[in-house]
Amino acid sequence: MIFLSSRRFDFFGYGILLFLIFFIVLPVLTVFLWAFAEQWFYPAVLPTKWGFRFWSLVLARPDVWSAFATSIELSLTVTALSAVICLPAAYAFARMDFPGKSAFMMSFLMANAFPRFALIISIAVLFLSLDLVGTFTGVVIIQLLNTLLLMIWLPTAAFKAVSREMEEAARDVGATAWQVFRYVTLPQAFPTIAAALLMTFVWTFYETEGAWLVGAPRIRTMPLLMMQMINNQLVVQYGAVLSVMLWVPSLVAILMARRVIGGDAFAKGLGG
Amino acid sequence: MSTLELENVSKQFGAVSALEPLALRIADGELVCLLGPSGSGKSTLLRIIGGFEMPTGGKVLIDGADVARTPPEKRPTAMVFQSHALWGHMTVEGNVGFGLKLRGLKKPGIAAKVDAALSLVGLTDYGKRHPAQLSGGQRQRVAIARCLVLEPKILLMDEPFASLDQHLRDRLREEVRQIQKKLGITTVFVTHGQDEALSIADRIVVMSMGRIEQVGTPAEIYTHPETPFVAGFIGDMNMMKTTIESGAAMIGGVRLDAPVADGEALVAVRPEDVTLIPTPNGEGARVRRIVNYGAVLKIEAEAADGAVWRVQTLKDVPVTEGAFYRPTVSRHIVFRDDRVVHRVDPV
Numbered sequence: 162m163i164f165l166s167s168r169r170f171d172f173f174g175y176g177i178l179l180f181l182i183f184f185i186v187l188p189v190l191t192v193f194l195w196a197f198a199e200q201w202f203y204p205a206v207l208p209t210k211w212g213f214r215f216w217s218l219v220l221a222r223p224d225v226w227s228a229f230a231t232s233i234e235l236s237l238t239v240t241a242l243s244a245v246i247c248l249p250a251a252y253a254f255a256r257m258d259f260p261g262k263s264a265f266m267m268s269f270l271m272a273n274a275f276p277r278f279a280l281i282i283s284i285a286v287l288f289l290s291l292d293l294v295g296t297f298t299g300v301v302i303i304q305l306l307n308t309l310l311l312m313i314w315l316p317t318a319a320f321k322a323v324s325r326e327m328e329e330a331a332r333d334v335g336a337t338a339w340q341v342f343r344y345v346t347l348p349q350a351f352p353t354i355a356a357a358l359l360m361t362f363v364w365t366f367y368e369t370e371g372a373w374l375v376g377a378p379r380i381r382t383m384p385l386l387m388m389q390m391i392n393n394q395l396v397v398q399y400g401a402v403l404s405v406m407l408w409v410p411s412l413v414a415i416l417m418a419r420r421v422i423g424g425d426a427f428a429k430g431l432g433g
Numbered sequence: 434m435s436t437l438e439l440e441n442v443s444k445q446f447g448a449v450s451a452l453e454p455l456a457l458r459i460a461d462g463e464l465v466c467l468l469g470p471s472g473s474g475k476s477t478l479l480r481i482i483g484g485f486e487m488p489t490g491g492k493v494l495i496d497g498a499d500v501a502r503t504p505p506e507k508r509p510t511a512m513v514f515q516s517h518a519l520w521g522h523m524t525v526e527g528n529v530g531f532g533l534k535l536r537g538l539k540k541p542g543i544a545a546k547v548d549a550a551l552s553l554v555g556l557t558d559y560g561k562r563h564p565a566q567l568s569g570g571q572r573q574r575v576a577i578a579r580c581l582v583l584e585p586k587i588l589l590m591d592e593p594f595a596s597l598d599q600h601l602r603d604r605l606r607e608e609v610r611q612i613q614k615k616l617g618i619t620t621v622f623v624t625h626g627q628d629e630a631l632s633i634a635d636r637i638v639v640m641s642m643g644r645i646e647q648v649g650t651p652a653e654i655y656t657h658p659e660t661p662f663v664a665g666f667i668g669d670m671n672m673m674k675t676t677i678e679s680g681a682a683m684i685g686g687v688r689l690d691a692p693v694a695d696g697e698a699l700v701a702v703r704p705e706d707v708t709l710i711p712t713p714n715g716e717g718a719r720v721r722r723i724v725n726y727g728a729v730l731k732i733e734a735e736a737a738d739g740a741v742w743r744v745q746t747l748k749d750v751p752v753t754e755g756a757f758y759r760p761t762v763s764r765h766i767v768f769r770d771d772r773v774v775h776r777v778d779p780v
Contacts, residue, residue, distance in 0.1 A: 326518035329485055330576075332505040333512045334532030334583060344531070348522045 195401035215398035225403070228386040235297070235372075235382060236365040239304045243361055246305075247312035248354065252342075254313065255320030266317070269310045278370060285374045295379040303371040308361045315360075319353035320346065359418050363411055383407055435496050435509070435586035435619045436461050437482065442491035442501075444477055444643075451477045452643045454491060462617040464610070466630035469640035470666070476591060478640070479623045483512045483589050495586055511580035512589040515596065517572040519564040525551070525575050526560040532583045550582035551575075553612060570601045577609065581616070588613070588620040594629070606633050627667050631655065639663050657776070661768045664701040669731075671702040671743050682767070685740030686717055687760050691767045691775050699768040704745035706765070706779075709734060709758035717759035718742060720752055734758060 195201070198208030199215070219225055253259075254266060272280070284303060285294060293299030323346050331341040347354075369384045377385065387407065391400035437459040444452040452474045459465050467475035480486040482493060484505030493501040500508050519528050526547050533543045551557055554574040564572055573593055580588055590609075594602040610633050613620050624630050630637045631651040639646040639654060639662070647659045658664035665672055675682040680692045682700055689700060709720070709732070718734035725748070732744040732752055742760050746752065767775040 324516065324518065326514045326516050327520060329505070330512070330514055330518040330579075331520070331531070332485075333483065333510070334579065335506045335535045336531075337506060340535065345520055349520070 192401050192404050195397050196405045198398065198401075215396075215402050219399055219402045219406070224381070224386060228381050228383045231297075231381060232366055232383040235300060235304065235380075236362045238301050239308060239365045240358055240362045242301065243305055243308045243312045244358060247309065248316055251313050251316035252320050252346075254317040266314075269313055272306075273310050281371050281374050288375055294375055295377070297376075297380055300372055300376040300380050300382075303375045304365045304368060307368060307371060308364065311364070312357055312361055315357035316350065316354050319350035319357075322353075323349040356418065359414055363414050366410060367407070436494075437587055437619060437621070438492075438494040438497075439478075439482075440492040440494065442478070442481060442488045442493060444474075444481060444486060445489045450643055452481075452488075455645050457638060457645065457648065459619060459621065461619055463635045464613055464620040464622060464633060466634035466637045467621065467623045467640060468625070468627060468630040468637050468667075469646075470625060472642075473640040474643040475623045475625075475638075475640045477643075479512075479589055479591055479621060482587065482621060483510050484508045485512075509586035510589055511583050511585035511587075512591060513573070513576050513580055513593045515592045517564075517569075517576040517593075519572055519575055519579075521564050523563075524560065525556065525562050525564070525567070528564070528575055529560075529579045529582050532579070546582050547578075550578040553581060554578045555608075569597050570605055573597065573605060577612075581612070581618075586619065588618050590620065590622045592623055592625065595624075595626075602629075609633070631667070639666065641666070656764075656778075657773075658701070658766065659773055660771050661699055661701070662771075664766065664768070669704050669743060669745070671700075671704065671707070673700045673702075673740060674698075675700050677767075685736035685738060685742050685760060687736075687762050689762060689765050689767075690777055693767065693769065693774045697769070698774070701766045701768065702742075702762050703764065704731065704743045705729075706763045707742055707744040708761045708763065709744055709746070709750075709752060710761060712757050712759050715757050717757050719757050720754050723752060723754050734760060736760070 194208055196215070197211055197213070199212040200210035201208040254262065281303065284306070288294045288299050288303075293302065327349065328341050328345055331345045332338075336344065366382075367384055369382075369388065372380065372382045373385055373388075376382065381389075383403070384407070387400060387403045390403060437457075439455065439457040441454045441456060442452065443450070443454040455478075457465075467478060469475045477486060481488045481501075484500070484503060484507075488501055491501065492499045495509060505512075520531070523531065526544075529550055530543045530547045533546060538546075547560065548557070551560060554577050556571060556574050556578065559567065559571065559575075564575065567575065576593070593609075594605055597605065606629060622630075622633065631654075634651055636648060636650055637654045638648050641662050647654060647663045649657070654663060654667055658667065661672065664670050673684050675684045675698055676696065677691045677693060677698050678695055680690070682689045682691045682698065684700060691698065691700075709718075718736040720732055720734045722733040724731045728748055730746050730748055730750070730752060732746065734742045734744055736742065744760070752758070763779040765777050766773055
């Protein structure tokens with residue numbers, strides 16, 4: 162009986178595996194293969210000539226390095242600013258009562274329910290009159306708006322999840338309000354906050370619409386550069402190499418996340 | 434040597450009165466239980482003593498000094514919370530030593546005190562663990578050690594064992610009582626379990642609807658309840674409405690002395706103060722139910738006037754379901770207008 166049921170399960174599992182391979186692994190694999198291919202002619206299944214030639218070509222381009230620097234600088238700035246603005250707000254949302262609190266919380270959701278592209282365009286038009294289009298500041302602002310939902314909702318939930326009794330117990334043994342926050346509330350909420358910071362960084366790094374509409378052509382981030390390379394070049398390899406390179410920061414981020422955060426932090430942050 | 438005095442302490446939440454002005458004096462080394470149903474104000478009172486709520490009026494005197502407006506971190510009180518409230522990101526040592534660290538003690542000093550506190554609660558080898566790796570009982574022990582290590586003047590316990598199973602609760606309660614006696618620490622213990630209060634307390638404060646109903650030793654509270662609420666809340670009690678005529682109440686086939694003015698009254702009789710004497714020919718009360726509790730039997734006997742006596746006897750007393758008995762009462766209390774007007778104790 163046990164054998165039968167486990168066999169049936171395996172069959173189902175293999176089905177899902179095939180589906181995943183076909184729609185996720187294969188496309189990713191193709192990009193990887195292209196990145197390391199110097200020649201790949203139809204109908205060969207694998208590249209006909211392997212090598213790192215396009216890597217050195219891509220890495221030798223100054224626009225790649227400047228885009229990389231721009232992207233890192235942008236992501237760091239946005240994450241830091243977002244933390245400075247949103248974390249105190251999240252704490253207030255979690256711990257204090259003020260009129261219009263729930264309306265405020267909902268407004269972040271509403272803004273995200275609005276068609277994004279239209280929203281960004283209208284902001285871009287506004288930015289045009291403010292002379293913010295094509296500036297680093299403009300891109301930072303638009304990306305900051307993108308991260309508000311994440312950086313307020315997740316940390317709010319995290320702060321809410323810290324039990325009052327835990328904070329009171331800290332007061333009881335002699336901690337001042339600030340020490341309670343520093344030694345109890347913040348460490349308790351930290352895994353989820355770290356998750357939110359990380360997602361903010363990664364989202365900003367990979368965001369294209371806002372960066373393109375507000376930043377182009379002067380501010381060029383990595384994803385924008387990649388789009389340009391894919392669209393305008395006959396050589397597929399440039400785009401493929403850049404994709405694989407772009408994949409590295411998110412991989413590092415995810416590995417770091419697993420160390421710092423632990424699997425249940427996202428679920429906790431979302432109220433699970 | 435620490436005493437706790439409450440003078441006219443009251444608490445309003447908006448328009449709702451959680452605590453009527455009340456006074457209470459707790460002697461040095463005493464363990465006092467605040468006992469009452471939920472909503473009786475017992476937890477609010479404890480939180481006022483601990484500094485987590487500001488009283489609307491009145492004084493909280495610890496060793497004569499009023500701390501009613503002092504924040505919890507500056508009070509010589511320590512609280513054990515119902516949910517243990519351990520800090521999950523710190524080890525057991527970290528939890529117990531946190532208060533000492535805040536006081537600026539050096540590491541060796543902290544370690545020595547933490548070890549002593551952990552050995553007091555029987556958790557000597559658990560210092561490096563995290564709360565998540567402990568059982569419910571162990572967590573509550575850590576919470577107790579975390580309080581004791583600070584050598585508070587007053588120890589506060591807010592239903593500390595409510596989430597534990599019966600067996601563990603009994604054991605921990607006994608241990609807490611031993612530790613409390615050994616250290617001679619003045620303790621206020623909130624519970625809604627009467628067994629807990631009766632077995633652990635030097636004195637019990639029975640509360641209801643934000644008021645103190647009665648303060649007394651467990652024996653006083655049990656045998657001489659001063660209000661119908663206390664009589665009904667603690668232990669089993671036959672509470673019977675009756676009319677008094679010419680100095681006596683006739684109820685359930687029993688004549689009970691009540692040398693007070695004629696009129697309505699409430700009579701309270703403990704089930705163990707009722708004895709059933711067999712009658713030959715269908716007189717008296719008919720036993721309609723017997724429940725065996727091992728050491729005792731709990732019996733329901735219906736009298737001719739419809740009144741039902743709840744009776745408790747030792748297990749060896751022969752009683753038969755369906756048979757008739759004459760109830761006799763050795764101890765009763767007569768209440769009128771929520772006060773005791775007459776009481777008969779066995780000679």
